Amino acid sequence: MRALHLAIAAAAMLTAGQALAAGIDLSKPYGDKYGCINRNGQQVAADKMLLLTDKELITAASACTFSDRQAQADGSLVMTAKCEAEGEEGQPTRFTIKRSAKNAKKLVVADEDGNVMGEVARCR
Numbered sequence: 001m002r003a004l005h006l007a008i009a010a011a012a013m014l015t016a017g018q019a020l021a022a023g024i025d026l027s028k029p030y031g032d033k034y035g036c037i038n039r040n041g042q043q044v045a046a047d048k049m050l051l052l053t054d055k056e057l058i059t060a061a062s063a064c065t066f067s068d069r070q071a072q073a074d075g076s077l078v079m080t081a082k083c084e085a086e087g088e089e090g091q092p093t094r095f096t097i098k099r100s101a102k103n104a105k106k107l108v109v110a111d112e113d114g115n116v117m118g119e120v121a122r123c124r
Contacts, residue, residue: 024077024097026054029123030107034060036123050118052109057095059117061085067092075099 029039035051035058051058056065057079064083072078076098083090093112100106100119109117 024075024099024107026052026077026097029053030120031123032118032120035120039123050109050120052097052107052120057081057083057109062090064093064095072096 029036029051030053031039031051032049034046034049038046038049038058039051039053047060049058049060054066056063058064062083062085064081066079066081068080070078070080076096079095079097080092081095082092095112095117096110096114097107098110100108103119103121106119106121108119111117
């Protein structure tokens, strides 16, 4: 009986973690000004841009394709990606995506070293 209770508690914790991360919906693109303008292909040259979808993260200098996503207990997502920068293939890397502390409608994207790459809003 105790094993059943532990299994139920573990399932409830897993579901709670998924529900928190479910608050970050990447089914529609997020981006900064130029990321949203360029979401359907390169339309405007920009030195700085950030576009986030459920499949990739694109900057002015690189394109990263997500291979895995892990919901965290704090509601953030950790996304594993393989990035290409100006024709060079890189090693797998991780990005953390979480709600902005300043504006709950925006997301903050940070690299695996914790450096904030930028804040993005849902593209209109």
